[in-house]
Amino acid sequence: xxxxVTGGTKCGKSSYAEKILDSFTGQKYYIATMNPVGDDAExxxxxxxxxxxxxxYVTVERFRDIGETDIPKGSGVLLECVGNLCANEMFVGMEIxxxxxxxxxxxxxxxxxxxxLVIVTNEVxxxxxxxxxxxxxxxxxxxxxxxxxxEFADNVVECVYGIPLLRKGKLI
Amino acid sequence: MKMIIGGAYQGKIGCAVRLFGKSEExxxxxxxxxxxxxxxxxxIKSYHKMIARLIAQGVDxxxxxxxxxxxxxxxxxxxxxxxxxxxxxVKAERVRREAVGRxxxxxxxxxxxxxxxxxxxxxxxxxxxxEG
Numbered sequence: 001x002x003x004x005v006t007g008g009t010k011c012g013k014s015s016y017a018e019k020i021l022d023s024f025t026g027q028k029y030y031i032a033t034m035n036p037v038g039d040d041a042e043x044x045x046x047x048x049x050x051x052x053x054x055x056x057y058v059t060v061e062r063f064r065d066i067g068e069t070d071i072p073k074g075s076g077v078l079l080e081c082v083g084n085l086c087a088n089e090m091f092v093g094m095e096i097x098x099x100x101x102x103x104x105x106x107x108x109x110x111x112x113x114x115x116x117l118v119i120v121t122n123e124v125x126x127x128x129x130x131x132x133x134x135x136x137x138x139x140x141x142x143x144x145x146x147x148x149x150x151e152f153a154d155n156v157v158e159c160v161y162g163i164p165l166l167r168k169g170k171l172i
Numbered sequence: 173m174k175m176i177i178g179g180a181y182q183g184k185i186g187c188a189v190r191l192f193g194k195s196e197e198x199x200x201x202x203x204x205x206x207x208x209x210x211x212x213x214x215x216i217k218s219y220h221k222m223i224a225r226l227i228a229q230g231v232d233x234x235x236x237x238x239x240x241x242x243x244x245x246x247x248x249x250x251x252x253x254x255x256x257x258x259x260x261x262v263k264a265e266r267v268r269r270e271a272v273g274r275x276x277x278x279x280x281x282x283x284x285x286x287x288x289x290x291x292x293x294x295x296x297x298x299x300x301x302x303e304g
Contacts, residue, residue, distance in 0.1 A: 008255025008256035008273065009269050009273045010255060010269075010270045010274050010276075010277065011276075040263070040266065125256070126179075127257025127258060131258060160280075161277050161286070163286060163298050
């Protein structure tokens with residue numbers, strides 16, 4: 001089963017994503033895409049580590065090349081999150097790449113190894129602000145990735161202030 | 173507790189008037205009110221603005237919101253959804269945005285009814301028109 005969980009900042013996406021995997025009895029992997037640089041990143045990581053504490057996840061850091069993640073077949077995976085993965089693949093040194101196809105293909109490859117895959121992504125396109133062309137390109141890449149994942153995901157859920165709203169498939 | 177959320181100017185106050193018989197004049201305005209007023213308010217509007225003011229005054233908005241949920245169980249809280257955009261470059265803006273998210277989750281969890289308004293149309297995302 002593949003579930004895409006989307007929503008804005010601090011909307012309960014991670015909690016819902018973990019809830020899906022609570023009943024998974026096989027080995028669970030947490031694929032962390034956030035590069036742990038800066039105060040904010042450390043605080044976010046510390047909070048998420050605490051949330052998963054005692055839930056038997058093996059943490060794998062994977063900032064790029066998501067399709068090459070080395071996990072055994074039949075695993076349960078929580079991938080968090082597409083927003084960071086996209087930024088890591090897109091802004092490399094001075095270069096601006098367009099990684100949407102690579103990321104979608106990579107996540108599909110990953111899904112071939114998982115019995116239960118939960119993908120956490122972000123809604124980044126609804127604040128109505130005009131940004132620099134690079135940031136607008138990021139918003140566009142994210143929207144493209146989210147739409148493509150939603151096509152092959154069994155379930156798509158949007159979290160709003162902690163309330164999961166069904167967009168495709170089933171809620172747990 | 174009840175909650176009405178949505179983007180700016182989507183008709184949240186109109187829904188509060190139409191669906192719950194509230195009057196806009198009697199609403200406590202989170203943008204300007206005394207902090208203590210919310211604990212006895214019948215209806216609070218712009219609670220997301222209140223969160224920004226709490227932070228500016230050095231008050232922990234999450235603790236404050238917990239107290240609101242515990243003490244004013246019949247209040248209707250109206251607030252914007254602000255988290256679906258690009259993470260701001262300025263740290264204070266990130267802190268404010270995340271606090272609005274966390275406080276919104278607390279209020280939604282404590283509410284029997286949560287309505288999300290878009291284009292003036294109420295969507296019951298928790299509870300229903302006949303409940304609560």
